[in-house]
Amino acid sequence: MRIGVLGTGAMAEALAGSWARAGHELLAGGRSAAKAAELAERVGGRAGSLREAAGFGAVVLLAVPYAALADVLRQAGAGEGVLRGRAVVDCTNALDLATMEPDPDLLAGGPGAARRIAGLAEGARVVKGFNLAPADVWRRSPPGPGEARVAVPLCGDDEAALTAVRTLVRDAGGEPVDVGGLERAGLLEAAAVFAAGVWRQGRQPAEVFGPVASPGASPAAG
Ligand SMILES: NC(=O)c1ccc[n+]([C@@H]2O[C@H](COP(=O)([O-])OP(=O)(O)OC[C@H]3O[C@@H](n4cnc5c(N)ncnc54)[C@H](OP(=O)(O)O)[C@@H]3O)[C@@H](O)[C@H]2O)c1
Numbered sequence: 001m002r003i004g005v006l007g008t009g010a011m012a013e014a015l016a017g018s019w020a021r022a023g024h025e026l027l028a029g030g031r032s033a034a035k036a037a038e039l040a041e042r043v044g045g046r047a048g049s050l051r052e053a054a055g056f057g058a059v060v061l062l063a064v065p066y067a068a069l070a071d072v073l074r075q076a077g078a079g080e081g082v083l084r085g086r087a088v089v090d091c092t093n094a095l096d097l098a099t100m101e102p103d104p105d106l107l108a109g110g111p112g113a114a115r116r117i118a119g120l121a122e123g124a125r126v127v128k129g130f131n132l133a134p135a136d137v138w139r140r141s142p143p144g145p146g147e148a149r150v151a152v153p154l155c156g157d158d159e160a161a162l163t164a165v166r167t168l169v170r171d172a173g174g175e176p177v178d179v180g181g182l183e184r185a186g187l188l189e190a191a192a193v194f195a196a197g198v199w200r201q202g203r204q205p206a207e208v209f210g211p212v213a214s215p216g217a218s219p220a221a222g
Helices: 010-021 033-043 050-054 066-076 113-120 135-139 159-172 182-200 205-209
Strands: 002-006 025-029 046-048 059-062 087-090 125-128 150-156 174-178
Touching: 002 010, 002 050, 010 025, 010 033, 010 059, 010 135, 010 159, 025 033, 025 050, 033 046, 046 050, 050 066, 059 159, 066 113, 087 113, 087 159, 113 125, 113 182, 125 159, 125 182, 150 159, 150 182, 159 174, 182 205
Parallel strands: 002 025, 002 059, 025 046, 059 087, 087 125, 150 174
Antiparallel strands: 125 150
């Protein structure tokens, strides 16, 4: 697949690197031409502007801070239809990346990142995903046969976009898990912020849920 990457930070590098290793064609786009060129050099791919990355392929990864979303989408030409028809993978979380504190929008019950993106990028096929596991997970070599894969919950409304993103989850070494339409993306975003709060208390987020008896069984909390 041809994949445009908006952002040149930790998530952009980790995911773009995994997809480049799986044979996908990447264009790294950043507001800094130098950082985009460095990222393209490190992962193997081309570099360009945010707008060039947005218009590059069938899939666009949006890997920027929540607070920068509107600005990045404007620079990418989303208001002029550059993202129309493309699968936009939204891994953003409504957190301040420096403090890991939730953005006030989230606490005030705002629409969440994915639905904001869908509103700002007309015609984009937004898929929420990759927002729970830390970037380092995607830097590792993909697990071999029989080895555990990180589950990647996905929310989206467009089946073609979901199909493409499921492939990219597997190519990155994860296992896609469909958890509903875009109206549920806010739940995934809240889960990430909740997990960050647990982590800040020195605990592992997985400890909070405990084991579920079998894949088909309901969690005790119902
Ligand atoms: N890191 C993780 O483990 C992780 C895991 C899951 C989800 N996430 C989410 O993924 C997103 C990206 O996280 P990250 O860790 O990759 O962040 P990061 O390393 O800080 O990178 C952020 C990127 O966004 C760019 N950016 C910031 N403001 C911009 C603006 N106004 N216009 C254009 N570009 C702008 C930065 O460009 P400059 O370098 O030019 O500033 C940088 O390329 C966040 O929403 C985060 O919550 C992160």
